[in-house]
Amino acid sequence: MARWRPFVVLLVFLTATIGPLSSQASSEVPPKLFDPKVTTLDNGLEVVVIEDHRAPVVTHMVWYKVGAADEPPLKSGIAHFLEHLMFKGTNTMEPGEFSSIIAKNGGQENAFTSQDYTAYFQNMSADKLPLFMKLEADRMQNLVLTEEIVAPELKVVLEERSQRTDNNPAGLFGEQFQAAQFLAHPYGIPIIGWRHEIETLTAQDAIDWYDKYYAPNNAILIVAGDVNAEEVFELAREYYGPIPPSDIPERIRMQEPPQLAKRVLEMKDKRVRQASWRQSYLAPSSRDADQTQVRALEVLSEILGGGTTSRIYRDLVIDQKIAAGAGAFYRSGAFDKSTFVLYGSPSKGHTVDEVQAAIHAIISDVVANGVTETELTRAKKQLMADAIYARDSIRGAANIFGSALASGETVEQIVNWPQYISEVTAEDIQKAANNLFDERRSVVGRLLPDTEES
């Protein structure tokens, strides 16, 4: 939930991790993913620097290792609400002054909240880094909130919820679907919060949240761009170094009980003009012990759903012509469990049942017979190329490191990602598919036009 921008942006980065690799083949030794310089300050702040000297600009981000899934009962939305309130001033800054100084210095800024983290960033000319660090360090410890400041912002957040979710049947259904996916785990609660709970959030709730979680030992500083790592470390020590650490509660969340029954959701709405279907399976994430399985699933999602040459698109859209669009989606970055999603939308004259049957046939085939070498090679090449293309964006680089580290991954895991992908075999994929695709451990969603009403 960004202060302005859609959170979707991040998902793109997560699936396109980076790595300098020649186009020619996975037979070559996969290089490291970027070359981050890393240190940890005495107060616990992790600092990651990615140098890129193509343009005299820099991205400065602070990621707090706390997100919507860490919220207490009855307070859904507080992580995101505080994100908005972080722009409302400190004991030395007026409300709005932060943004005003950033803009006057040619900087662009924003913030966003996910289930696992809350991040703040500025993009700027490289010489402004000390100034922006000073401002960001200030609001790490000196935020001031009053009911007077908080009240209009709560209305803003409710309008944001309307715009994102309540105005849009697909948004509402996505929320219901996610709630069904997670019976116990807080990932089932929307990041922006349930409306009836947002409405009751107070300045004191925000202050409590801030006091509990906003500290250097619960944060990661990422700087990417035209900088020298040692100089950034020095600046970090100067501006963030003096902030005292605090006692951060351990991240313990309610975990899912074993899923024994398939859950099926159907929603009809007059505004839905195009039926759609999806099926989602609880899947391991990058913190899972079995990393082979995680990397295999990343390659499998590329084989099943990566563009027009993917298996699902080819079969349902081109050959059988029963779907207007179809594919698969998996992201490995999550502190707890992730999901692997299959989806499709029937073409004219066809139904969601046909789409489901055709996708199930593909899945059964993968489970029984695995994937082909051609598919495997193509998918790996695509992922490696995506990795190189991602190097064209310093913001992308910063997002990859920030989101992965804040979700509990290690720098080594990120840096060696191309290596892991290159090692995935057809057998790994078949095994992972076999483990994953169990109907009983899935959620099916059907979003349909309400023909009776219209």
Place this chain on the structure above:
Amino acid sequence: MSRYVFSRSLLVAFGLLLIVIAPVRAADITEVVSPGGIKAWLVEERSIPIVSMKVAWQGGASLDPKEKAGLAHLAASTMDEGSGDLDSIAFQERLSDLAIQLKFNAGKDTFSGTLKTLSANTKEAFRLFGMAITDPRFDEEPVERIRAQILTSLNQKLSNPNSLAGRAWFRLAFGDHPYSQPSEGTIETMSAVTIPDLADFAKGRLAKDNMVIGVVGDIGKEELASLLDKTFGELPDKATAPAVPDTEPLQEAAVKIIDQNIPQSAVIFGGQGIKRDDPDYYAAYVLNYVLGGGSFESRLTDEIREKRGLVYSVYSYLLPLDAVGLHMGGFGTNNASVGEALDLVAEEVARVRDTGITDEELSAAKTYLNGSFPLSLSSNASIAGIMVAMQMNDLPIEYLDQRANLINAVTQEDIGRVAQRLLDPEKMIVVVVGKPEKLEAKGAGAEKL
């Protein structure tokens, strides 16, 4: 919301790229002319093994015949679906196997293509790009498949408040002028486009005389020169694209309400703006930043979001099209607040027109617009895009070095003049989609369209 904000940020970026200066300086751009006379602007950037190219042709969706609106869009969506001896599947597999990204897009005034490749595959990537534009197959299978996808999307848009509002705004503002028709067409007009139409489009509209090219990345001058001839040499010398006739938006206030049962109304407002080649363009650009262009710093955001919490996002932007300049804006607010928020927009517009902006605002706008410009030039792909936009607007390479001065030269007098020209709440064209309370349709918006 994301839709509003996203579309706005794209447009702002487009405006920015035409305005300020850069980490890429004029000296970094080389004009390459091939032996066959094809021109491209090149920035050599060897640090990452990739090459990005953008190519644009003057003449876009606004030239589509009225009854076949969406022709350019369908052509853009199918031009990469087979060429020469490669059918759709073979062509897509070739792209996929080499991880080459190739896309076409039809805007209101231009048709463009982008290419991204690992530099090890540059030659093959350019060859495939050339095949797509000079010898597209437009086979029935991919055309009907893609058309079905577009029709699905057009059908979905019939219940999308932002899309409905945008389409209705242009219909209301432009009546019979081609700008009234949506670039993607309607279900009816998209269905009317034939395969011969697509072939004629490719032959007639993509030529050498209406084409500009920007290339950035791991490629040298000589290599590019030779690839230019191979890639574009087969194109006809002259395009058959006529110019869109100059026009202006409706010159009177109008409020149109499209009834939809949603909690938050989507609102688009706008009217007369300014064209890109107008001497007052920079003054208008600075003025708009203060009014509604600067994300958290604008007057509209301050009054409507920060002070009153009525919206998540409110914005305004300049939309300089070839045949008309527009000044647009929008917001979303709960149905009960639509009237109040619209009144506030009108008040702020009138206040800027009547009392101008402060010296402090003028100075802050300049430092932001100049200081943030390098941020829009931090990737190879964005630099290629900027070079194409500059050429489309007949700007010289040196312009990159002159931008800051053009912004800095804007005076309070310029702002006052352009405010009188552009800002008139009495001529605001408004479209609301939702269930706004206490709001009446007005003027042409009250008529059945």
